[in-house]
Amino acid sequence: MKNNKYIWIASIVSIMTFSSCTNELDQSPIDPDSFTEKNVFSNVENVKSALAKVYASLVLTGQSGPAGDADIQGIDEGTSQFSRMLFYMNELTTDHAVVGWGDPGLPDLHEMSWSSSNTLTEAMYYRLAQVVSFSNSFIVNATPLNDDVEVQYYIAEARFLRAYAYYNLLDLYGAVPITTTISTELPLQMTRKQVFEFVEGELLDVQNLLKDSGANEYGRVDKVAAWALLSRLYLNAEVYINENKYNECVTFSEKVINSSYIINTIDANSNGTAYDELFLADNDSNGAQNEFIFALNFDGLNSQTYAGTTFLIHASIGGTMDPADFGVNGGWFGLRTTKTLVQKFSSSVTGSDSGGDPIAWSDTRAMFYTDGQNLEITTIANEFTDGYAVTKFKNVDSNGAPGSDATGNFTDTDLPMIRLAEIYLNYAEATVRGGAGSIGTAVDLMNELRERAYGNQSGNIVSGDLDISFIMNERSRELYWEGFRRTDLIRNNQFTESSYLWPFKGGVAQGIGVGKFRDNFPFPTNIILTNPNIEQNNKY
Template identity: 35%
Template structure:
């Protein structure tokens, strides 16, 4: 099946017909049909269903556990030191943030299922847009160049989905457009095979995509594909046991020369108009949001409403005209320590509010314990604030140029080439923008980079991946509050470096096997 959504950006601003129509020749005979269809593939990243933010098009899953960006937030952020969710009676979250999850966790099922939906939607678009199909439907030649570009983007979105499966679950079933619709038994790819599959897909599609910054915000281009390749190679030693830092540096340098630039104001990357303000020069790929047309309980909605402090009642800091969610999110003391020191007092990235609060959290259910911060807001870069309730216009920045600066420094220190002076310069670009103190070459170490990544990229769904790459997620080298379940934190087994394949997914596909230790 194929399902359509509304997307809100420029030429992707379309209203889909009945979802069943996406399999109908009559639908594809309409002008702009393929534009609508690719918008539906993209919308799977932002929305969960076509009947409003509480609906889900995945049977058996609710909207709160099956939104793509929120799944990334749950698994990449709340499993780490970056955030604590107050309401542990919400299904699955206690086990995620205490690193005690099992294969029956509903958040894991939601993420795995939503990612596989992205694969399915991409495949269906590719089936419906072959040359044979276009000929059957007498699609004019003038439309075919755009359709070819949409096909490349669909292949990228499928590769992105498999990249996330590689990172979080380590294996996945192989489905492409040649497999019969309705098949639930794709052959399993192990982590090495999955790595090679994503690598091949991205390299093959790269030349068919628009040049960097050559399409509207929210669509993928060559820069986006190069970003995923750079990420793939930076983490290759974790994924396959073989370091690929030179390959990572190759794509990092290409991105740095591709015309992106840092926003002058760090916080513009997280404001309500970040899909149209200067942040569009920095955000390499973002999941779009639109209050009027595409509402969901995605990561930005959660981190704005959830970020409102129970003590502070500071909903106005987030641009919200509702009281927020009663202090749903706090940060761990260990994360707060990353901003200790006079050099971070005026750092734009340091949005921690500490007045009247203590750092320590002894009772997760007490929202008055622990520190809070402000990252995402619905306030626009010109200071205006639309009177919205709960939902926002703020896009989720999945990939930013700032990350590329940090990746260059790390790849260099890990032997990937480049120069030390350039690495330091790129780091100082970020610190200068944030009004922080510059560093010198002797200060650039891997430990510094890990902490700087936390300061620059927190709540952007990178932290779990970073901690694993630096050897500090499992084991006892780095302990944070509630790691492993206890308030003071304890070491966790290395099996936790991968999530289990959801039990329901195993029962659906007999070719899948469980990850070790689960």
């Protein structure tokens, strides 16, 4: 499995040497045309290398390694990577995270005061547009070779990646344009319902074209990924199209649950829990890979970036923390969490919960560093000790050895974008909201996750415990810092509303509600100026 990861990353690196420029949508990200020259598609093996670049558009940031030839202009290259910006937009804007840095546009996110000229929300739009562009170009150029069965799978994978990009555009921005061809014409803006239906239609189609469950090599998607993304799409349908799709969410969640993917229960490092294995440097081989339906692959030597898990690990280290414990050479003194997340574990705490003293949580998913850290946040900027640090991600393997980069700069830890635990939670929530699932099954699924977290049945629940409030808190405990929180809060009318507050929400220490329009991010000002077909989101 590890060798398969390295082979796949090598394909990504080799294809990233092609250079390119922009013209398709008159946007800042590079255009894919130069990597789709006819010689690249001269044989099936080259086609696979081209597909690797489509995957790489979610992982890497430029044409020459971690810095120096960026895909997107006007923003720090490391910052522009997809999962780093997803963290900023879906976690930093919520009760899950704060950061003390003053980079342009960054303080506005947790304060919920961003504008249409915010550098980060603009770059995310460009990054996702690039994924769409690369996918479109690949599909067009690979189609003449689709008599080959493997090429048919490659095209289906590119369509999934395009649908995944459009899902994120739908979730973050709403009514985006849709383009499926290489064209110099400015695309028309779709309604949010049309974007939803496009994503839905693509996933329903490719589910029958992708490889069977578990039949693809690690790092590439199979049909279960399509089912899982449909589960996520349908769970949020009321937000996106004002229609209830909970029955559909249950249906596709069941398909995923009955697939070959399993919840990891292998405690490879013998520390009493199998949860932390999901976020270690060997999570492509320690058992965690069996839970990962779609993951971004990182390698400290062969796919270097200042984002991905390199960002999550370095940025979470500061204060009295020892970087060597995390397999890296230093901390960036940035990311912490708020007491609102910490207190979701408070029923399973022994010891002090006020900071300073060691704390033991019965729920092992509570992965916090408290020594010298304050539970209460009095100031965000430049005060790493305000807020508990999060120790969820590490660049050490199950034996405690650091990752492959001897310098300690870059990490090997892969980052799950879709894992089976999310689908368990989707099934439970859709069932409680009226979908045609079984409450008994939902309770069993929750208890499977909680038995892994507690190491025994002491945290198990009964059907009377299973309500929306419990599921929301359980999603927070299971999935924090994995890019879900903003979407979850919006679905439950808690993101902008004053009924649910956290420290410095709305830029006020005790938290305040903000305008409902902030459930969507604005279209970048440059996009509006470039394409008059696009109407700005309300109140931006």
